[in-house]
Amino acid sequence: MPDYPIHYAPQEREQQRQRMASLLEQLAPNEGYNLTSLPGVRFLRSNRALKLVPVLYDPGIVIVCQGRKRGFFGGQTYVYDENHCLVVSVPVPFTMETDASLEEPLLAIYMHLDFKLAADLMLQLDQLGAAAPGKPQGMLSTAMDQRLNGSVLRFLAAMIEPTEAAILGPALVREIYFHILNSEQGPSMRAALAMQGQFGKVARALRQLHARYSENLTVEQLASEAGMSVPAFHVHFKSVTNTSPMQYLKSTRLHQARLLMVRNSITAAAASSEVGYDSPSQFSREFKRLFGNSPVEEVKRMRADFAVPPAHAASVFVSSH
Structure with a gap:
């Protein structure tokens, strides 16, 4: 300094x-x-x-x-x-x-x-x-x-x-x-x-997860690609993100679905399918649990409250804005 x-x-x-x-x-x-x-x-x-x-x-x-x-x-x-x-x-x-x-x-x-x-x-x-x-x-x-x-x-x-x-x-x-x-x-x-050491391995796993969030990813697959055992991957993943790999995947899918509905004017059913959900009703339940509103209510709120810009072209990550 x-x-x-x-x-x-x-x-x-x-x-x-x-x-x-x-x-x-x-x-x-x-x-x-x-x-x-x-x-x-x-x-x-x-x-x-x-x-x-x-x-x-x-x-x-x-x-x-x-x-x-x-x-x-x-x-x-x-x-x-x-x-x-x-x-x-x-x-x-x-x-x-x-x-x-x-x-x-x-x-x-x-x-x-x-x-x-x-x-x-x-x-x-x-x-x-x-x-x-x-x-x-x-x-x-x-x-x-x-x-x-x-x-x-x-x-x-x-x-x-x-x-x-x-x-x-x-x-x-x-x-x-x-x-x-x-x-x-x-x-x-x-x-x-x-991005060295265990933090770096988790950071690289996060990149993979954001690139493939719509796929049927498993903890075993992510751990293997990160070069860790499943128990070690769980521990280090939570130390970086404060959540489990599957909860993180769910959050990423829901944030992406919300933006797809706002930006592309697609239905909740279409958004849920696009981000990897098999069940629209499960998607709606988990969406409301995270955001406190139904998909229709949340999209209405987002459009009323914010000028939501197009996605940042260079980004490799899903985000909430």
Whole structure:
């Protein structure tokens, strides 16, 4: 980490926050996820508080410029707000709530994790001796220091102007990645992204599961492909995802079915078949158990509450957005 921190007076810091929120309000005019000229970046606006919503995030970085989100995972609470960003290195299902209102909407940046960019930066950090040992974690809440805030402000200012967004945007995304990878939580994130050891085997199993969620997958098959015994696979899978392989598969199918119904306007029966369910009635029961609404009610709610963008083309993971 740099040993020459920048210090702002509280008034300057508040002005910086207000400027970030003002820019992001322009960049996110619609409630829900707003697309940008950068394929891996979306801007989020939420005009209402949300309570205990099941989510499945793609690997990525969430930077909140106004409002607050809380993620509940593995008995821990992960706060991401004006002072903390959320980093997800493997897709994990968790529960989330949002503090927001029409008068003061939640405004956030969502960056799909660019594994190549992260790997390039990790290699450079290693070569410069900046690497430190860390325990891999699937999800981290990382403090927003002054340098990271400065990078985010410059990024938002550039994204307002199409030419600057196209030319400067990618370099400023790289700058944001650098500050996060070089932060106090950086070693944990770098260890997770390196995908070594048992964590790495589970991470690769998750990729397989997301690519083949509609197939009749078994724990024995996933364990064998991960190079583990079934008992060891169960233990390490739960340590990373906080759930069992079959419960994770079910959650992935249900999140994908919900998006198929919203995006493609297909029926619950068609969505259930597409994600691998043999029984539409079983699908409807499990869907309501997870989301608290029937498929028809949930699709209606999603369309009313959010501008749901098309799927991120480069993503290999199912997600809830």
